[in-house]
Amino acid sequence: MKHYLYIEMDNCVGCRSCLAACTQCGGHDERNRNYVLDVNPFVDRQTIPLMCLHCIDPACARSCPAQAIQVTKEGAVLSALTEKCVGCQNCTIACPYGIPKFDRAQNLMYKCDLCYDRTKEGIPPMCASVCPTNTLQWLTEEEWKTKEQRHAIGQWSASRSPESPLEGETNVKISLPGILQGIQKLY
Amino acid sequence: MIVAVMMAGISQGSDKAAAIARGSVYGMTGCAACVVTALAVLRATGSWWFSLLLGLAVWFASGFALQAARSIAGCPLQDVRRASRERSRFRVTLITAGPPGVVVYYLQKRWKRGAVNMNRAFASRWARNVFAAVCALAALMYIGSRFFTHLDLALYGYMVGTVVFIGGFFYRFMAWAERPPTRILLRKGIRLIFRRSTPAVAADHLVVHRFIWNRGWYRWLQHILLGWGCILSAFVTFPLVFGWMYFTMADNGTYTVVGFGIDLLRVPADGWIAFLFYNALNITAFMVIGGVCMALYRRIRHKQALAEQSFAYDFLPLYLLLFISVTGLLLTFSNIFLHGFGHPVMSLVHQWAVILTLLYLPFGKLAHIPMRPLSVLARNYRDHYGQAEPKACKVCGTEFVSAEQSRDVVDVLKQNRLEFKTEEGAHLAELCLPCRRKYRMSRFTGIPTHQIRAKEANQDAKG
Amino acid sequence: MPKDNGAVKAPIANKHHPGEKLVPTHCSYCGMQCGMNLRVNTATNTIIGVEPRYDWPVTLGKMCPKGVTAYQQTNHGDRLMTPLIRDDRSLRGTKEGFRQASWEEAYDLIVRKFKSLQDSYGRDALSVFSGVSMTNEKCYLTGKFARVGLQTRYIDYNGRFCMSSAAAGFLRTFGIDRGSTLPWTDLNETDCLFIAGSNTAECHPTSMFRIWEVQNRGGYLIVVDPRETPIARRADVHLDLRPGTDLALANCMVNLLLAGGYADEAFIGAHTNGIEELAETVKLFTPEYTSEITGVAPEKLIRAAELYGKAPNAVVMFARGIEQQHKGSDNVSAYTNMCLVTGKIGRPKSGVATFTGQGNGQGGREHGQKADALPGYRKIANPKHVEDVARVWGIRPDEMPQPGVSAYEMFELMTNKTIRSLYLLCSNPAVSAPNLNEVRAALMSLDFMVCSDIYLSESAEFADVVLPSTTWSEDEGTVTNLEGRIIKINKAQEPVGQSKPDWLMQVELAERLGRGDYFRHLTSARAINDEFRLASKGGYADYFGATWEKIDRQQGVFWPCKDEKDPGTPHMFLDKTFYHPDGKAKLCALPYRPPAEEPCEQYPLRLTTGRVVYHYLSGNQTRRIPFLHAMCPEPFVEVHPETAAKYGIAHEELVRLHTRRGEARFKVKLTEAIRPDTVFVPYHFGHDDSVNLLTIAALDPMSRMPEFKACAAQIERIAMASQSSPAQTGGFR
DSSP states (O other): EEEEEEEEEEOOOOHHHHHHHTTTSSGGTTTOOOOOESSSSTTOOOOEEEEEOOHHHHOOHTTOTTOOOOEOOSSSSEEEEETTTOSOOHHHHHHHTOOOEEETTTTEOOOOOOHHHHTTOOOHHHHHHHHTSSSEEEEEEHHHHHHHTTTTTTTTTTSSSSSSSSSBBSEEEEOOSGGGGGGGOOO | OOOHHHHHHHHHHHHHHHHHHHHHHHHHHHHHHHHHHHHHHHHHHHOOOHHHHHHHHHHHHHHHHHHHHHHHHHHHHHHHHHHHHHHHHHHHHHHHHHHHHHHHHHHHHHHHHHOOGGGSSSHHHHHHHHHHHHHHHHHHHHTTTTTSSSSOGGHHHHHHHHHHHHHHHHHHHHHHHTTTTHHHHHHHOOOOOOOOHHHHHHIIISOHHHHHHHHHHHHHHHHHHHHHHHHHHHHHHHHHTTTTTEEOOOTTTTEEEEEEEEEEEETTTTTTHHHHHHHHHHHHHHHHHHHHHHHHHHHHHHHHHHOOOOOOOOOOOHHHHHHHHHHHHHHHHHHHSSTTTTTHHHHHHHHHHHHHHHTTTTGGGGHHHHTTTTTHHHHHHHHHHHHHHHEEETTTTEEEEEHHHHHHHHHHHTTTTOOOOOOOOBGGGGGGHHHHHHHHHHHHHOOOOGGSSOOOOOOOOOO | EEEETEEEOOOOOOOTTTTTTEEHHHHHHSSTTOEEEEETTTTTTTTEEEEEEETOOTTOOOHHHHHGGGGGGTTOOOOSSSSSEEGGGGTTSSSEEEEEEHHHHHHHHHHHHHHHHHEEEEEEEGEEOOOOHHHHHHHHHHHHIIISOOSSSSSEEGGGGGGGHHHHHHHHSSSOSSSSSSSGGGGGGGGGGEEOOOOOHHHHHGGGGHHHHHHHHTOEEEESBBBOOOOTTTSEEEEEETTOHHEEEEEEHHHHHTTOOOOOOOHHHHHHOOOHHHHHTTTTOOHHHHHHHHHOHHHHHHHHHHHHHSSSEEEEEOOHHSSSSSTTHHHHHHHHHHHHHTTSBBBBBBEEEEOOOSTTTTHHHTTEEEEEEEEETTTOOOOHHHHHHHHHTSGGGGOOOOOOOHHHHHHHHHHTTOOOOOEEEEEHHHHHHSSHHHHHHHHHOSSEEEEEEOOTTTTTEEEEEEEEEEOOOSEEEEEETTTTTEEEOOOOOOOOOTOOOOHHOOOOOOOOTTTTGGGOOOOOHHHHHHHHHHHHHTTTSOOOOOOHHHHHHHSSSSSOOSSTEEEEEOSSSSTTTSSSSSSSSEEEOOOOOOOOEEEEESSSSEEEEOOOOOOTTTTGGGSSHHHHHHHHSEEEEEEHHHHHHTTTTTTTOEEEEEEEOOOOEEEEEHHHHTTTTEEEEEEOGGGGOGGTTTTOOOOOOTTTOTTTOOOOOOEEOOOOOOOOOOOOOOOOO
């Protein structure tokens, strides 16, 4: 069954469990590959996680001279193949979101692979498994459709101008801060 | 051959790679024709040089044949839908009219497209390069073997295999080198090849593999055994095959190593150097077997390996190398303990294993062997341009890469129809990584996070 | 089957790696007791990682960063492997001078010292200071060990710095103290959450998905906190009161609820006492008057009361913010009044809950570690209770020691030499107690001190003998989480080095103290559990029916659980019967009292303390975990930019913060998410970095809880001699 990683940004409390959990994925060599950023550090405590969005047309793979970045059939953009990565770091410069990390000593790029060892077996990725706030969720196609309808443009994205906040189509789905704006109050 | 090509397609997982894979089937058909011809002629005439020449001629001729074949089957590199339409029409013709119908169909197509002329004798730059390389190899053989006087004809299979490998290698390498990012890095990297740091970097990357050491001692040991086992084997085998190196034994119990017709070394026949020479391939076989066993063990234990590995890409090369090493050792075993029993059969099996591996090499995981030197070029490219003109982040001013590489990446992305402009008009590749992440926050929330002068929180967790 | 967002989801499989097994258990840290699976290498039998426990109904596999990294404690390089003895007493208060010793030598020394001190100064010269980050079995046995093994009256525990106000408040109002009247799985289905003094997002992060779900469904979230914490940021109403003024705010809420017609007269009449007095007391607290005290705008107070009052179902929740005050138990009763006057209690999806801080903060306070309590929430002051427990323990009722004194008061008794010796376990008061200069002096004045810990904590630095104890993953037992659900901790690996579980140390010590007859039969955690369930039988906190098998079978058992057939009690008071003799709850009329120390000219700022998400309590465990340390390596003082401008201090600048009791230096963190009159410092850090050097030991008269959350302070700029140089950028490659 097709699943999506879905980021409901407004829920984030900045606990960085996702960073800690990332190290626990079998294929991650005990290093995390994701980010949590302070949005307005001197004003409030809003934070937003930034994961690899797994672009349909990934700039990192396009810019790799060694063809070291593979895309799985599920759409996960994997870390550089260890035997192919030549350490040029083009991917880190090409990625519009600043995601790939580079290990100088190992001369190797590594990045979020959507916990491929888990997700290919239908198990949610570590970050979405542990996220205590449901900021990161692992949704079925159907659940995603429901979310998309509920947070349709005009309600859901109301806090931003209508143009896309991303640089292209991605496999990871997002909802911007302000999700409560469209919600009908109970009383 | 087809298996090898299919594997490459699978392992690359992109359309382009698949297209290359399909394309190489056609390319390799020419090679196959060459091999078959050479083998047939050799069997018939017993003259190896005549068979080789004829084989090359057939290859040359296949340049024409390929044009025709491609037009019939529908060029795989063109629109897939069109190709399938063409194919179905071909199938219909075949069924309704039989072989004569196919001939008519073929002639029709041919005239419609315009005649094949001599300018297109080489189907591509690829064919030209392969032809040149094979000629150069032949020339080297001619000189190295003292004008073909010292060729070991028992090894002709390897020779043919090498020629085929050259074809495959060029096919793969050129497809790869034509990709915009690769082209840039190759061009600029080669220009910088004479930097003073090159030998040190090359030794670090290509000889001692320190970057692999940093990934763990186990992986390093495994790779040293495997890598150097293979490379040393090749260094022994191929000079022997092409007659660049051979041994003569004088009566006085000394042993002469001849390289390119020059007496390189004279050693006592029962000395340790001679021992190493006799047993070089046995030693490397043990290295490779050790490395393969370590690699296989890692593949069943290591979690990332378990997640991403596939049989064709990760296991097949290991099995191939294991097979070569074991059959090679069996040859020695047969010599020493069985007085040569089964030697001819085993020799043939070993030879075919090597040829098969050579055919596979450019398309699977082993392709990283010829491509790895690019890492030296990459290091030179980063160091040179980084010193020449560093790029300051458009937001915070931190120098994070060379201006050259930033520009190159912008160009490469443009060629892929990717253009990332910020609201302020900069390209995202001109922002340092923390600023690029913060800029995304500003796109999500409307708050100009990237303009706020606060350090990005620590983003690294070690488990 | 886990239920989330109203939809029943298919169970999620776990990832199984080759050569590993999964041991289902719970986190070692806070009261959430999140479910987790420990990954154990089957070849070496060591814990190597963590895997979510998706089928745990409370947390559904979710974990905070502490939980994710908790497994790293067990095989940590700082673990104590052997008993340590320090011969040179002049080195006390430092890490120096310890030598490795055998268990026999350590036991011999302890027994010799304890006996000689008791011979010279009486049995009560010894004291036990314990904690509740350990299993019910250990907590129970510690109480028994103190009273039967050591025969001293002086035992108390670190819950005095944590849960005691909630306990005292609930006992007064309901006649029983179960932290939550409803299971956590109800929270996401309620319509309004009123959360006071809880930085839930950082202290109990795995509650957050349920809290956000209330809002996602269209319900309301009201948060009372001086800081705009991550949960307050998204709240519908954020009541940003001055630290230490909760009682006024709670009274105002009750006043507005009564005045606004939201009171449930029938419920009040049938099930409560004291409405007249309460109504009279709260009448004073009009929005305007309350606004003067608390600094919260009157409109916000009115809006909050309206939202809570109108809600079909609502839950009032609170935590240390309101409890760690010298009127903490009053605050608890006052906020609980909101539920009682509106009748929003004793039914699903409505009620009151406190966020229990420590892992076993609930269970640990019920089974006789408290100075005045015996297992099953019995009281030493009650002869019937003493008789019940004495029977189980096999002692004469008159052998039962008298009630002792509370945690902080024990330190006072150490200073005046009433208490001569301390057996400290599972706690780190040299960081977590208030007014640390006094506490550290008290520890220095001891004739002999034993400390049992997994690491060499700041408190262990004062000890003469340090005993290596086990982490939660090297022993088994039960824990009671913040819902009142008894759950099972499982053993994942053998104890490292020579470390031993605390219960085993106590059994072995009792033998050597000549009290083996009472302890010899306790050869396993299971055996202790059997005795302890029996000891709790008939008490308020009745665990008798909560067998380990039942816990496994039904994913935990809520106490009271009286016998084999009783499935436990997820929801309290469903029959509207409370635990006072007349079955009614008590509405407490509580006049406002200001904090013990109000700002003045010399100390114009209000200092409040709290936690960060990366650390747990004194930080003895979490500061050693690389990830948690990297995320928050040092304390800081949160200052509003306006205040900072007034003092001329900048972001990341080092400042001197001082109160009447002490001073410390902290880096400034500028944020508008705090009141300008308030500064905040997290309390997880030891030695000179400890904010408890500054806090006040004003104790709540009922719960003996110190007022950690409010005192008067002053900031001072330090002329910076050596400005740290910006990190050299090594270029890029």
